[in-house]
Amino acid sequence: MNDVLVGRALAKRFGQTVALGGVDLAVRAGEAVAIMGPSGSGKSTLLHCLAGIMKPDSGEVHLLGQRIDNLRERDRSALRRTRFGFVFQFGQLLPELPAEENVALPLMLGDVPRDRAVRQARDWFGPLGLHGMETRRPGELSGGQAQRVAIARALVSKPAVVFADEPTGALDQTTGQETMRLLVEATKHNGACLIVVTHDPNVAGWCDRTVEVRDGHLLVGGVRA
Amino acid sequence: MNLDLTWRLLRGGGRKGLLGTWLTLGAVAVSTALLLFAVAANFAFQARADRSAWRNPVETKGAAVAIEAARHDYVRDKEITVIDLAALGADAPAPPGMARFPAPGEVWLSPALKELAGQLPADQLAGRFPSPKGVLGEEALLYPGELVAVVGHKPDAPELTRPRSDDWIVGYSPVKVASLAGEPMDDAEAYQVLALIAGVLMVVPLLVFGGAAARLTVARRDQRLATLRLVGATPGQVVGMTVAEAVIVAFAGAITGTLAYALAAPLLAGIQIGGGGWFVSDLWPSPLVLGGLLVGVPLLVGLSAVVGLRRVVVSPLGVAKRETPPGLRFIRVVALLAVLAVVPLLSRGNAVGPIAVVIGLAFLCVNLVGPWVVGVIGRVTAGRARRPARLLAGRRLVDDPRSAWRTVSGVAMTGFVAGFLCLLSPGALSGFADAGQLQVAVPAGQTATVAEQARTRLKAAGITATVKPAKKLVAVALGTSADAATVDRARTALAGLVPGHTPTTEADDQHFGVQILADVRAGTVVVLSVSFLVAIASAGITAASSILDRRQTYGLLRLAGTPLEVLDKARRAETLIPLTVMGGGAILVGAFCAAPFMIGAVNATGVLTLVLCVGLGFAGVIAAGALSRPLLQSVTTDPAPRPD
Numbered sequence: 001m002n003d004v005l006v007g008r009a010l011a012k013r014f015g016q017t018v019a020l021g022g023v024d025l026a027v028r029a030g031e032a033v034a035i036m037g038p039s040g041s042g043k044s045t046l047l048h049c050l051a052g053i054m055k056p057d058s059g060e061v062h063l064l065g066q067r068i069d070n071l072r073e074r075d076r077s078a079l080r081r082t083r084f085g086f087v088f089q090f091g092q093l094l095p096e097l098p099a100e101e102n103v104a105l106p107l108m109l110g111d112v113p114r115d116r117a118v119r120q121a122r123d124w125f126g127p128l129g130l131h132g133m134e135t136r137r138p139g140e141l142s143g144g145q146a147q148r149v150a151i152a153r154a155l156v157s158k159p160a161v162v163f164a165d166e167p168t169g170a171l172d173q174t175t176g177q178e179t180m181r182l183l184v185e186a187t188k189h190n191g192a193c194l195i196v197v198t199h200d201p202n203v204a205g206w207c208d209r210t211v212e213v214r215d216g217h218l219l220v221g222g223v224r225a
Numbered sequence: 226m227n228l229d230l231t232w233r234l235l236r237g238g239g240r241k242g243l244l245g246t247w248l249t250l251g252a253v254a255v256s257t258a259l260l261l262f263a264v265a266a267n268f269a270f271q272a273r274a275d276r277s278a279w280r281n282p283v284e285t286k287g288a289a290v291a292i293e294a295a296r297h298d299y300v301r302d303k304e305i306t307v308i309d310l311a312a313l314g315a316d317a318p319a320p321p322g323m324a325r326f327p328a329p330g331e332v333w334l335s336p337a338l339k340e341l342a343g344q345l346p347a348d349q350l351a352g353r354f355p356s357p358k359g360v361l362g363e364e365a366l367l368y369p370g371e372l373v374a375v376v377g378h379k380p381d382a383p384e385l386t387r388p389r390s391d392d393w394i395v396g397y398s399p400v401k402v403a404s405l406a407g408e409p410m411d412d413a414e415a416y417q418v419l420a421l422i423a424g425v426l427m428v429v430p431l432l433v434f435g436g437a438a439a440r441l442t443v444a445r446r447d448q449r450l451a452t453l454r455l456v457g458a459t460p461g462q463v464v465g466m467t468v469a470e471a472v473i474v475a476f477a478g479a480i481t482g483t484l485a486y487a488l489a490a491p492l493l494a495g496i497q498i499g500g501g502g503w504f505v506s507d508l509w510p511s512p513l514v515l516g517g518l519l520v521g522v523p524l525l526v527g528l529s530a531v532v533g534l535r536r537v538v539v540s541p542l543g544v545a546k547r548e549t550p551p552g553l554r555f556i557r558v559v560a561l562l563a564v565l566a567v568v569p570l571l572s573r574g575n576a577v578g579p580i581a582v583v584i585g586l587a588f589l590c591v592n593l594v595g596p597w598v599v600g601v602i603g604r605v606t607a608g609r610a611r612r613p614a615r616l617l618a619g620r621r622l623v624d625d626p627r628s629a630w631r632t633v634s635g636v637a638m639t640g641f642v643a644g645f646l647c648l649l650s651p652g653a654l655s656g657f658a659d660a661g662q663l664q665v666a667v668p669a670g671q672t673a674t675v676a677e678q679a680r681t682r683l684k685a686a687g688i689t690a691t692v693k694p695a696k697k698l699v700a701v702a703l704g705t706s707a708d709a710a711t712v713d714r715a716r717t718a719l720a721g722l723v724p725g726h727t728p729t730t731e732a733d734d735q736h737f738g739v740q741i742l743a744d745v746r747a748g749t750v751v752v753l754s755v756s757f758l759v760a761i762a763s764a765g766i767t768a769a770s771s772i773l774d775r776r777q778t779y780g781l782l783r784l785a786g787t788p789l790e791v792l793d794k795a796r797r798a799e800t801l802i803p804l805t806v807m808g809g810g811a812i813l814v815g816a817f818c819a820a821p822f823m824i825g826a827v828n829a830t831g832v833l834t835l836v837l838c839v840g841l842g843f844a845g846v847i848a849a850g851a852l853s854r855p856l857l858q859s860v861t862t863d864p865a866p867r868p869d
Contacts, residue, residue, distance in 0.1 A: 053784055074788070077783070077786045077787070077788055078786065079786070080784070080785060080786030081785065081786025081787065082786070084786070086784065086785050088781070092781050092785075094617070094620075094778055094782070095624070095778070096617070096620040096621050096623070096624040097616075097617075097620050101616065101620070105613060106785070106786075108612065108613040108616065109613050109786070109787060109788075109791065113611065114610065114611050114612075114616065
């Protein structure tokens, strides 16, 4: 009953390619869900449809009971800014901004005064093991540090859902595990739910449950749902 | 081997990569076309000077072949140049544009004068040049529509024996000449100097623009070239590939620009300077110059590309990892201050060479200081920013001040030109008191006789006028209501009254000054138009290339919910903030450089030109930036293109 995000019969095609063939997925409050599948299976398309980045050809997406897939682009943008957080494989930090301003940016976009936004952003650096990195630029951070800054940015505006697309794809095994631990802990501590797209079982292992996508369909017990 | 890889990189750049290539090609084409115009203008003035030299006789004390004199006549407020010639012997050479030396009593008219003489009633113009014998070829003319008459005389004719005014603006007294080569007129040389200054003012922004185009090639490629460095390509190989790519694209651009110039030349020939337009052949540079430009432009672009690549070659990780860029050195400001310190030492008495060098250096130094100032502005903007758009704009200015400067440099440089010309434009000449009064210079002691002859001639022509002899001249008052036709009838009736002298109105006497004023204005408009074209094209191209460079960042920002308006506002602020500061600064530096050559006080026309220039510049840059908004929209519309 306490589903935060629900996707119903989501379908999406790219030309002749069926990326999603009618997928149902519900994510409960505080839950961490891993979406697994081989390359080209449609897992990223599912994430993009759930996050309002992409409009499905058919089907519905509901956030806290409100339908969001039929919103205008402007409203979906606002929704992504205020209710969702994103962590990607790489290239998500603005190279011109120091780390603390990268984290503060979503707050500033939501009209929080700069001083307060930067103060709030700094609060995330200690818990994520980034103390002393506040004024460094992304080019001066290691891959793991940059991902932790991205996690801080995803969480700073207290989103309802955090979407992560291959968040450890560019990291080594140890750093990847540490990053996943921080991502899951911080998200849960913040009261948000987490949806992670990955093809790595070790990453999926950090989540409460795993759903598998194959040829645009969810598999339950190895067969199409 | 490298060339093959370069060609494949160039072709395999994808749709957006090709767009960048087209932008570079377009920028080089515009640069080449305008560069050809700037260079050709100088050659065109040279050609005019050469063609008109024979009308400026050089007196000989030795064996002479002819006697030559010149004066100006007027019809409908247009100037007619009348050359009086007499052969001294049988071997007088044919003057330029004529098949033979004119026999006594013969008149040769330029095509335009012949046509006008046919159009107007004979008592207004044709009566002054009875029995026209031939038509002058264009070798004898300054410009296609020029009004010229060559009149043959006997050596002892009064036109060629009596002295005329010493003022070369009015004409030349008869002199014996050893040949009809003559020498360039003073005003022709003055025009050449002005053309040279205009050339410098136009060429420098063009070189800056060409450099920006070259760096656009590098900006598109630096990530790829840095990767090549990381996998072991030597600096030499990276430089070689970059130069090859830049030169290939620039050569194609130079050819396109030359074709565009060839198409535009007939239109440019219509620009009125010195009383008329141009022969199209004047505006076409010699094959040597053209060849030099077609080789030089791609080489310069290649050189700019090498300079832009320095960061990749020195530190491949610098581009791949986006470290904090090194700050720009204050020495740039010192260089500008050093050049400006020399400016007050200049004056109108200086030779043209040093003046052109100092102005050119000041111009280049403004360009050197630009990125440094942009960096400072960026730090101040980022420090004081409260909204995300300003913060982004400020940080980007600090991150890459050179790129931001490239966007605004064109208008800032135009500001320099406008500031310079604002002080140089002379004030308008005062209005003319009485357009209906003619006067003709008369040798001492003959005024009463000439006045009587004038009355007789005017009466015979049916013209009512009051003729009054004065000291050394006879004044003919036609009344304030006299129209242009009446004045021309009077001029025709009085033609030859005093051999070698022409009856003129006050307006005719001021014709040269008015002409110079009109030419300075036309020149200003041409230079400013070229500068604007460069500035706006430059702003458009840099805005587009900046979007292409940052497409990943923009895409991810949109994906995370940043409204397009915020990105657009940041882009606008990124341009407008430095534009405001640098545009103003460049105008002041330009005005400072022009101060030693100021003619009269700052005038309303100059200030109006400046205000228009600033307004148009801002509007142009904003419009050019707005044109790339659809590109921004397209690179951010689909942030998740993967079907996975």
